[in-house]
Amino acid sequence: MSDFEPKIVAFCCNWCSYAGADLAGVSRFQYPPNARIVRVMCSGRVEPQFILRAFELGADGVLVAGCHIGDCHYVSGNEKAQKKIEATKDLIDQLGIGSTRLRLEWISASEGSKFAETMKDFIEHLKGLGPNPLREASG
Amino acid sequence: MKEDIRIGVFVCHCGTNIGGFVDVPSVVEYSRTLPGVIYATGNLYTCAEDGLASIRDAIKEHHLNRVIVASCTPRTHAPLFQGVCEEAGLNKYLFTFVNIREHCSWVHMKEGPKATEKAKDLVRMGVARAQLLEPKEEARIDVEPKALVIGGGISGMVAATSIANHGFPVYLVEKEADFGGFVRNLNNLYLGGKDATEMLKPIVDQVTSNKNIIKCLKSKVAGVDGFIGNYQVALDVDGKEVKDKVGVIVLATGADEYVPEGLFGYDLYENVVTLTEFEILCKRKTLPKISSIAFIQCVGSRGHVKSYCSRICCNVAIKNALNIAENYQNILGKDERGAVVEKVGVDMKAPEEIAERRRRRRGRRDREGGEEEAEAPAPSEGIEIAIFNRDIMSYGLEHELNYNKAREKHVRFVRYSPANPPKVYTENGKLVVDYWHDTLKLQRKMNVDMIVLSTPLVSPPSAPGISKLLKVPLGQDGFFLEAHVKLRPVDFATDGIFVCGTAKGPADITECVFQAQAAASRAAIPLARGYVQAEALTAIVDADICTGCGTCIEVCPYGALRKNMDGVAEVIVAACKGCGCCGATCPEGAIDLSHYTDSQLLAEAKAALQEAIQ
Numbered sequence: 036m037s038d039f040e041p042k043i044v045a046f047c048c049n050w051c052s053y054a055g056a057d058l059a060g061v062s063r064f065q066y067p068p069n070a071r072i073v074r075v076m077c078s079g080r081v082e083p084q085f086i087l088r089a090f091e092l093g094a095d096g097v098l099v100a101g102c103h104i105g106d107c108h109y110v111s112g113n114e115k116a117q118k119k120i121e122a123t124k125d126l127i128d129q130l131g132i133g134s135t136r137l138r139l140e141w142i143s144a145s146e147g148s149k150f151a152e153t154m155k156d157f158i159e160h161l162k163g164l165g166p167n168p169l170r171e172a173s174g
Numbered sequence: 175m176k177e178d179i180r181i182g183v184f185v186c187h188c189g190t191n192i193g194g195f196v197d198v199p200s201v202v203e204y205s206r207t208l209p210g211v212i213y214a215t216g217n218l219y220t221c222a223e224d225g226l227a228s229i230r231d232a233i234k235e236h237h238l239n240r241v242i243v244a245s246c247t248p249r250t251h252a253p254l255f256q257g258v259c260e261e262a263g264l265n266k267y268l269f270t271f272v273n274i275r276e277h278c279s280w281v282h283m284k285e286g287p288k289a290t291e292k293a294k295d296l297v298r299m300g301v302a303r304a305q306l307l308e309p310k311e312e313a314r315i316d317v318e319p320k321a322l323v324i325g326g327g328i329s330g331m332v333a334a335t336s337i338a339n340h341g342f343p344v345y346l347v348e349k350e351a352d353f354g355g356f357v358r359n360l361n362n363l364y365l366g367g368k369d370a371t372e373m374l375k376p377i378v379d380q381v382t383s384n385k386n387i388i389k390c391l392k393s394k395v396a397g398v399d400g401f402i403g404n405y406q407v408a409l410d411v412d413g414k415e416v417k418d419k420v421g422v423i424v425l426a427t428g429a430d431e432y433v434p435e436g437l438f439g440y441d442l443y444e445n446v447v448t449l450t451e452f453e454i455l456c457k458r459k460t461l462p463k464i465s466s467i468a469f470i471q472c473v474g475s476r477g478h479v480k481s482y483c484s485r486i487c488c489n490v491a492i493k494n495a496l497n498i499a500e501n502y503q504n505i506l507g508k509d510e511r512g513a514v515v516e517k518v519g520v521d522m523k524a525p526e527e528i529a530e531r532r533r534r535r536r537g538r539r540d541r542e543g544g545e546e547e548a549e550a551p552a553p554s555e556g557i558e559i560a561i562f563n564r565d566i567m568s569y570g571l572e573h574e575l576n577y578n579k580a581r582e583k584h585v586r587f588v589r590y591s592p593a594n595p596p597k598v599y600t601e602n603g604k605l606v607v608d609y610w611h612d613t614l615k616l617q618r619k620m621n622v623d624m625i626v627l628s629t630p631l632v633s634p635p636s637a638p639g640i641s642k643l644l645k646v647p648l649g650q651d652g653f654f655l656e657a658h659v660k661l662r663p664v665d666f667a668t669d670g671i672f673v674c675g676t677a678k679g680p681a682d683i684t685e686c687v688f689q690a691q692a693a694a695s696r697a698a699i700p701l702a703r704g705y706v707q708a709e710a711l712t713a714i715v716d717a718d719i720c721t722g723c724g725t726c727i728e729v730c731p732y733g734a735l736r737k738n739m740d741g742v743a744e745v746i747v748a749a750c751k752g753c754g755c756c757g758a759t760c761p762e763g764a765i766d767l768s769h770y771t772d773s774q775l776l777a778e779a780k781a782a783l784q785e786a787i788q
Contacts, residue, residue, distance in 0.1 A: 042782075042785075044779050044782050044783065046775075056277055057276040060247075060276030060278075067282075068282040068288045071296065071299060076711065077754060079759075080753060080757070094783055109751060109753035110667050112753045151281065
């Protein structure tokens with residue numbers, strides 16, 4: 036499994052984390068090309084069913100990224116995201132997917148390096164875990 | 175009948191920014207294989223005029239009804255490409271942006287073919303999304319050309335006058351029987367030393383003489399409902415109920431002074447007063463005769479009771495110290511030292527100051543002569559003044575000069591550490607400040623006649639009620655919280671409601687006037703335009719599924735949801751900002767977000783993982 040390249044779906048809020056990913060680009064911070072970013076207006080928009088569906092479709096990891104607490108463009112959407120993600124982690128643990136395949140990170144528009152570091156770290160972590168067990172089962 | 179999807183894909187080389195790392199021709203080739211793609215091409219620079227022309231031409235020539243540009247970031251370039259689509263007659267919501275520069279070529283410069291694979295995946299995700307897009311219209315909402323300003327202090331008065339001068343009627347609601355607010359307590363003002371009453375008078379006059387301002391004294395706001403352009407307000411005007419519709423609301427409810435119960439002998443000794451009480455004593459010319467006075471700074475602020483710095487107290491304490499040192503006769507009580515001396519004009523004081531400066535220079539020369547340091551000469555009126563402080567924050571241009579002036583006037587600035595603050599008690603009936611002198615490393619005592627405690631401005635007890643009434647947030651210190659500390663400092667997140675003055679946090683008069691004028695000009699924008707353009711990105715409720723549980727109403731930070739006559743949720747389009755939190759929280763799945771629908775987002779995720787499931 037040494038050549039295993041995890042597939043990541045990253046839900047990034049438009050105002051902070053998507054912009055943080057932009058800044059990583061502008062700053063030419065390099066990270067492996069494992070993630071595909073889906074732009075959402077707010078991290079609070081991400082429904083647990085999006086995450087579950089992504090795992091069902093074979094994602095090895097899901098990243099939800101939003102503004103830091105207190106900085107939400109929509110006042111408190113990120114706080115709501117936090118609650119949802121915590122509950123979803125319990126759920127995917129019970130499903131045997133493993134809660135560490137789901138990450139919630141606060142990445143501001145000025146944290147391009149944090150975006151790149153988060154990506155690298157998450158990819159390494161997922162490489163350690165191996166493929167999504169649902170993928171193994173169906174494949 | 176469902177229309178045919180006709181997608182055009184424009185992949186940008188961005189010079190070598192993308193083309194140097196991603197094989198653009200192969201991405202274009204791949205795009206052509208995707209469902210619904212009628213046309214695909216590469217551009218050297220899609221944002222250049224020939225690139226834009228190619229989009230315009232292709233929309234017409236190939237009857238495209240969806241356009242995808244794969245280039246840089248939507249955060250900078252989406253409006254440009256959307257504009258081009260509109261020029262060619264395509265609704266801008268049918269445009270999709272795919273980011274293959276910031277999110278691909280620039281961050282995977284050494285990945286070679288993998289970067290190209292990712293670019294293809296991203297285009298595939300864009301195509302999946304584009305197929306589900308729908309045209310959107312931005313609704314226009316009329317604005318009632320009237321304003322409500324809550325609070326008749328300096329900020330409220332300035333804001334109301336400013337809006338009224340634009341020609342719009344303004345309700346100015348003040349709970350007291352007079353306008354003026356906190357400033358009515360003050361004696362004179364720092365920076366210029368102008369009498370507070372003199373400063374206030376023309377501002378109050380402007381309000382009372384302004385025909386556009388509907389003056390509501392002894393009044394309060396009883397109810398607010400609605401959204402930008404259409405706020406239904408109920409006012410209690412001196413016992414009478416007034417109902418009207420206003421377009422915008424400016425909040426200027428001010429702040430209170432913190433009462434230092436139990437601190438530094440405040441509730442034990444008559445001559446321990448707060449900074450504002452001291453101002454009132456001076457203003458009413460009832461200051462008792464004193465020969466020594468101590469100011470203690472940061473009482474109750476900066477982690478003591480409140481976490482923040484109240485910003486104004488250093489400068490106010492310095493101003494009062496200077497008042498005592500320079501102008502004692504003018505603030506002294508009549509009974510203690512004969513008649514009050516008439517205020518001396520600045521011009522008349524000048525020769526005295528020059529003489530004083532000369533005396534000082536002489537003193538310095540004497541000291542430089544190597545004599546043993548003489549006891550510092552007492553201030554001209556012989557009153558000993560000390561300001562006990564943690565740090566003096568005389569920020570800005572002129573405050574620092576005042577600070578230097580106070581030092582020249584022999585006002586003593588004594589630092590204390592928060593871990594070891596001065597103690598206040600009486601000894602033989604006289605007030606004592608017992609303090610650790612950090613430079614001398616000695617415990618010292620100072621006998622004083624009066625102690626002034628500099629306490630912070632705090633949010634008034636009415637703030638939580640107003641916060642609920644207007645559905646606007648309070649920060650952790652209890653002050654009203656603006657939409658963005660730097661970029662939208664006088665807006666609330668809720669459109670059509672603005673905030674200024676000390677309701678937002680400690681500020682001095684200059685800053686309050688800045689803020690009030692800023693809030694007024696922000697508020698005047700929708701009033702002057704007469705309408706607001708609602709976001710097309712709004713929540714949509716499926717009334718057939720909604721059970722009317724009300725969860726979405728609780729979650730929405732903008733008050734953009736309400737229950738309608740049928741008991742189900744309804745979106746107030748003008749108030750909705752399109753975050754989608756309601757939809758993500760709805761237990762029934764009855765709410766979707768337009769332009770970022772569940773199906774659009776899931777289609778993107780599915781397309782992203784397409785390789786994985788093959």
